[in-house]
Amino acid sequence: MIKLTVLYDNEACPGFAGSWGFSALIETGKEILLFDTGWDGTLLLKHMEKIGIDPASISKLVLSHQHWDHIGGLPEILHANPGLTVYVPSSFSENLKREIKKRANLVEIKEAVEISNGIWSTGELGDKIKEQSLVLSTENGSYVLTGCAHPGIDAIMDAALCHGNIKGIIGGLHDGERFERLKEMELIAAGHCTVHKEKIKVAFPSKYKETRAGVLFELR
Ligand SMILES: [Zn+2]
Numbered sequence: 001m002i003k004l005t006v007l008y009d010n011e012a013c014p015g016f017a018g019s020w021g022f023s024a025l026i027e028t029g030k031e032i033l034l035f036d037t038g039w040d041g042t043l044l045l046k047h048m049e050k051i052g053i054d055p056a057s058i059s060k061l062v063l064s065h066q067h068w069d070h071i072g073g074l075p076e077i078l079h080a081n082p083g084l085t086v087y088v089p090s091s092f093s094e095n096l097k098r099e100i101k102k103r104a105n106l107v108e109i110k111e112a113v114e115i116s117n118g119i120w121s122t123g124e125l126g127d128k129i130k131e132q133s134l135v136l137s138t139e140n141g142s143y144v145l146t147g148c149a150h151p152g153i154d155a156i157m158d159a160a161l162c163h164g165n166i167k168g169i170i171g172g173l174h175d176g177e178r179f180e181r182l183k184e185m186e187l188i189a190a191g192h193c194t195v196h197k198e199k200i201k202v203a204f205p206s207k208y209k210e211t212r213a214g215v216l217f218e219l220r
């Protein structure tokens with residue numbers, strides 16, 4: 001079982017604050033990973049404290065793409081955890097990569113690669129805005145975790161399919177309308193920048209789950 005807690009989202013559960021951006025914490029039982037950082041690092045650390053996570057216990061940070069609402073919390077998280085390994089799409093700006101290298105171990109991602117046991121990057125996808133998504137594999141199937149899904153649902157799902165049956169998707173889906181790619185899934189947790197939340201909710205009422213800061217998904 002993989003525990004995924006939404007730490008940062010445009011919307012929030014009571015006790016958490018909504019703020020434009022996305023971040024999720026992944027606990028595999030062996031390792032703790034962070035996916036994106038929202039834009040306000042102080043708020044991100046506050047939400048970590050609220051769920052009882054010490055930022056120093058995170059071993060890996062995966063940044064989906066170089067947009068302000070996904071990387072804004074980077075300075076605070078590097079300050080709180082100097083030993084972190086940071087995975088970025090290789091298309092990140094050279095200046096930003098140089099700055100990250102000064103404070104952390106930087107890994108540039110081009111092709112699909114296993115980042116932790118059962119957790120894969122799709123590799124850098126997309127043309128205009130390059131982005132990596134994660135595939136989280138459990139004994140019973142795999143789940144896709146997206147930042148904004150700028151490369152499109154099709155490109156991300158095509159890249160994820162080599163991990164077998166995709167049981168669910170969590171994260172931002174931007175303006176994606178290829179809902180037929182979602183219909184076989186059990187969990188559709190579209191949050192952050194997803195434009196068509198209402199349409200997705202209506203199309204898949206039993207599978208749609210609200211995604212907001214403070215929500216915990218137990219992925220099996
Ligand atoms: Zn975004």
Ligand SMILES: [Zn+2]
Pocket residue numbers: 065067148150
């Ligand atoms: Zn974006």
